[in-house]
Amino acid sequence: MGKTDKKDYSEYAVVMEKIVKRFPGVLANDHVDLFVKKGEIHAIVGENGAGKTTLMNQLYGLLNSDSGKIYINGEEVKIKNPNDAIKAKIGMVHQHFMLVDRLSVVENIVLGMEPVYGPFFARDKARKQISELSQKFGLFVEPDAIIEDLPVGIQQRVEIIKVLYRGAEILILDEPTAVLTPQETDELFKILGALKAQGKTIIFITHKLHEVMAITDSVTVMQLGKVTGVVKTSDTNPRALARMMVGREVLLRVEKGEAKIGKKILRVENLHVNENRGLEAVKGLDFSVNQGEIVGIAGVAGNGQTELIEAITGLRKVEEGQVIFKGIDATNFSPKRRRDMGMGHIPEDRLKHGLVAAFPLYYNFILGKHDDPRFCDGEFLKISDIKKFSNALVKRFDVRPPLINLLGANLSGGNQQKVIVAREFSFNPDFMAISQPTRGLDIGAIEFIHKSIISMRDQGVGVLLVSMELEEIFSLSDRILVMYEGQIMGEVTPQETTTEEVGLMMAGHKLEDLRAQEA
Amino acid sequence: MNGLKKFYMNDKIVVPVFAVITSLFIAAIVMIMIGKNPLMAYGALIFGAFGTKGALINNLMKTTPLILTGLSVGLGFRAGLFNIGANGQLIIGALLSTYVGSKMIAYPFYLSIPLMLVTGMIGGALWAAIAGWLKVARGAHEVITTIMLNYIAVFIANYVVNGPFQAPGGVPKSPEIAYSARLPILATSGATWLSAGIFVALAAVVVVYILVEKTKLGYEVKAVGFNPYAAEYGGISIGKNVVMAMAISGALAGLAGTMQVMGVYYRYLGALGGSMGFDGITIALIGQNDPIGIAFAAFLISSIRAGSNQMQIAGVSKNIVIIIQGIIIFLVAANRLVKTFMFWKRKEVEGA
Incomplete structure (x- = not known):
């Protein structure tokens, strides 16, 4: 790729070029390129943490890239915030809906750009605009229903209408099927088909390969922040996609016997x-x-x-x-x-369940067994025995620094995990x-x-x-x-x-x- | 790392001492600006708080209930509960113990004194446990429920001492408690005296210290306060400990009210609680929720208040002490912000 500004990207609705996004300790997007043709449904697939959502958040202006360029319909654009994205006719439907539960469908859709009569909200105008949109794309919703009364699939539809109402030509859907039932998913796919038929471009983030095969035109595969494959859906199959997604060499091998x-x-x-x-x-x-x-x-x-x-x-x-x-x-x-x-348990979230961050280590070492006769005598804690026990564990599991008076919060993540493992292990489950x-x-x-x-x-x-x-x-x-x-x-x-x-x-x-x- | 350890260990002492010194300094600047001599004012303050036997007696008498309400609020904080209802618990405790005390005429002191202490604590404990139970059973936040229970307690007390439990004479106050139920007087000066209540308060400091630091219950209560998820994971019942912590907190507040009855007024009076329950919040904050720190903080607050009258006599408005108190609280509270900020920073560095 030569360094020239005269690239012709006019056939593409979205081009993201050499996008780099760094988070503390993680390179979330490592020179990622994305090419999405006008009027296609383009899937971005990858495991959790592959950098898919990070990439899309940059396209929608929720995050700013460390480097890289974005072209919309062939023109380079700077997207610093979602307003810029909306101006570029980009809309995003998030994994977690951004709706006001207590407001009606109409109110949610027009929120922030309400049609008005002077100082007054023009509810009838809003309702009319929305019903036109609904009909055009086959997105049927009850305009006066309250959001919290609606099933998830319908709420998602409201989100899509909201995006269309803002004039989006390019729609980003972040794992839209994660919250849907199979029937709702089928409905969604019909809607996406209708949107495509009307000339909209759709970027579809997922990790479900059968969905990719079912509705998309092309696919970008990401793994650990990099693009590992770009293919046309018709030229590929789930097996090949899976290989690109997860088929890396296993780096760590642990020696273990039978x-x-x-x-x-x-x-x-x-x-x-x-x-x-x-x-x-x-x-x-x-x-x-x-x-x-x-x-x-x-x-x-x-x-x-x-x-x-x-x-x-x-x-x-x-x-x-x-x-x-x-x-x-x-x-x-x-x-x-x-x-x-x-039964022992090493929990998924060490700071939420595994440790009391404000407790010193020697208290954390007895969490879950503090009423064991080893650690208490009637109602009283045997502090010196607890400390002895903790010192032994700190040594055996090489917790650093080996100071049992330190608070749980003062340890690094790895050492916090060692404390939890040591504790659960020591209870002989x-x-x-x-x-x-x-x-x-x-x-x-x-x-x-x-x-x-x-x-x-x-x-x-x-x-x-x-x-x-x-x-x-x-x-x-x-x-x-x-x-x-x-x-x-x-x-x-x-x-x-x-x-x-x-x-x-x-x-x-x-x-x-x-x-x-x-x- | 050693330095860090030291910082965390001494933090409890360093912060309040720094806050007190800084506040005195700032208040001195204010006094200079209004044309007063701060050295003279502080001299009067110290004289008013400790200078004479009467001053010291008055000071310690006022410290007694403040230690107890400070412990009450501080213990709640340790369990992650914001007990704003110490005032109400104090009133109910005082009311119940007064009633019992007034029926003790025929009893010897070794029965009537313990009995009054226990009823006072039970009264406060039950009143606070209502809020604890509401939180556990219905999810009602204790800030709201304890405030509302304060009003209910005030109105109950007003009704009772205006009607069924009113002393003859038409004034809203209860009959006196029996002589056998009064605490021994340690020292007298003019119209003020110091009762043995100060020892009850100091004993409560020791008991709370042991409870929090050395017992299973203290461990559970703190775990629930710091991280209810981890507590649940560790098999600690959140509901039981919330109710227990509220009850103990309320018992301490009830004991504060009982001390006012047994050592100062010898009856229930509407004004007996004053704003001691709310002062408890200030004191717990300055004392960093540590029982021993709370005892010192209570003595500090009582001292600057006791000394403020002398300051007024010396020509400097006693409201200066409100400034001092405000700045102390601000600095102690702001220091938490600073610590929180440091903690975030550390986390970020860890993530990298």
């Missing part, structure tokens, strides 16, 4: 769990974990893993089904009771639920945590490991379950599968379908 599998320790039967908004997140799971093995749960974030772990550890209510721990139905046991039965154990840690800390998990396994602990990092799943697990939209797509072992196959399952393909295709 698993000595013991008896069944945890069983989950027909488990149904809701997420915070009351939608079903875990949809009838069945699986078990044995002593002495690591069962990995692979999947893109937000497919029910968090809710599953919380249900197993007692932090979330089970709607239906059972959690059977050591042969006892523990479905409704408190977290405390499960801990006392020998028989089963351990581990979620995202190495998120945000450096290589050294990752290796240490991985070795600790393997040594737990070798001591006969049953481990359930949830991770968004495929590498971690592959290098630690004895068995892998792939979770997608609250269901298990298949069970494999790292020896008999490939990252590509797991990647496809993560994108919603069932193992039996994949194996049938192969055969």
Whole structure:
């Protein structure tokens, strides 16, 4: 690519050229190029953290690039904020809707650019404009309905109309199907088709490959901040896309021996769990974990893993089904009771659940076992015993700095994680639920945590490991379950599968379908 | 790292001392600007607070309930609860203990004194537990509920001492408590005296210190206050600890009211609580929610107030002490902002 300003980008609605965006410690977009033709539906796919949303936030002016250029319809533009983007006829529908729950559909759509009669809101004009838009694109909504009464799919429609009302010719949809039911997704696809037929350009962020195949014209694949592939949808297939998305070399290999599998320790039967908004997140799971093995749960974030772990550890209510721990139905046991039965938990969010940041380390080392006779005598804490215990753990797990009076908040992320691992390990659990154990840690800390998990396994602990990092799943697990939209797509072992196959399952393909295709 | 450790450990002392000195300095500038001599004014202030036996007695008498309301609010803060209702809890505690105390005529002191202390604490504890329960069961914020409970307490007390529990004579006050229920007097000077209530307050400092730092309950309450999610993860019941913390906080406020009854007024009077519950917020803040710090803060606030009259006599408006108090609070509170800011900075650096 020569350095010339005379590039002809007139056939493209959007060109983003050599976009670089750095966050502290992360290169979120590393010289990313994006070419979107006028009137096409263009997918951007990639794993979580690949930099898709970051890229689109720069196009919409929510973030400013460190370097790189943006061209709209062939003209270079500077987009510093969303107003610039709206002027360039770009609209974005966010993953989390930006609607005022208590206002009506009409009010939400015109908000900020209301038609008026002098000082008064011209509700009838607004309603008329909106019904024209609705009809033109087949986006039917009840104009006077209150947002909070509407289902998610309709709310999304309101968001789309809102964007169209502002004159958008280029629509960015950030994981629009993440919150939709399959039926709502079909509806959305029909709408997108209608928009395309009217000449709109659509950029569609997703990690679901069957959706890419179903409605898009071309695809840009991203991985760890870089573009790893640009293809026409008609020239590709899910398998090839999955390879571009996740098919990297596994960098970390942990040495581990053969698993000595013991008896069944945890069983989950027909488990149904809701997420915070009351939608079903875990949809009838069945699986078990044995002593002495690591069962990995692979999947893109937000497919029910968090809710599953919380249900197993007692932090979330089970709607239906059972959690059977050591042969006892523990479905409704408190977290405390499960801990006392020998269940350990390394939580996904170490600062939210794992530590009390304002507690000194020696208090954090007994969280969850502070009423154990080792640490208290009746109502009184045995402070000197607790400190002795903590000092031993700090040494054994190499927590730095090794000062047990320091507050949890004063440690680095890696050392905070070591404190949690040390604590949970020291309670001698028989089963351990581990979620995202190495998120945000450096290589050294990752290796240490991985070795600790393997040594737990070798001591006969049953481990359930949830991770968004495929590498971690592959290098630690004895068995892998792939979770997608609250269901298990298949069970494999790292020896008999490939990252590509797991990647496809993560994108919603069932193992039996994949194996049938192969055969 | 050692320096950092020292900073955090001494922080509790450094901040309030710095705040007090700075506030005295700023108030001195104000006095110079209005043409007064600050050295003379502070001399009068110190004389008024500690200079004579009477001054010291008066000062310590006023310190007693302030220690207790300070502990009350401070303990709430430790549990992540903002108990603005110490005033109401104080009133209910005082009212109940007065009633019990007035029926103690035939009892020896070793029964009537403990009995009054206990009823005072129970009264305050139950009143505060209502707010705790409402928070746990209905999600009602304690700031709102404790404020409303303050009004209810005031009106209940007004009704009671104007009707069913009114002393003869038509004045809104309760009958006196039995002599056996009065606290021993340690020292007298003119019309003021110091009761053994100061020892009750100091004992409460020790008890709260042990409770917070050395017991399982203290550990649980602090965990819930700092991070309810982690507490729940660690198997600690949030609801139980919120109600417990409110109840203990209320018991301390109730004890403050009881001290006023047993050591000062010997009956329930409408004005008995004053604004002590709200002063407790100031004191907890200056004392950094630490029981020992709170004792010193209570003594500080009481001293500058006690000394302010002497200052007025010396020709400097006593409102200067309001300026001093305001600046102390501002600096202590602003220091938290500074610390918070530092904490964010650290996080950012960690992320990099």
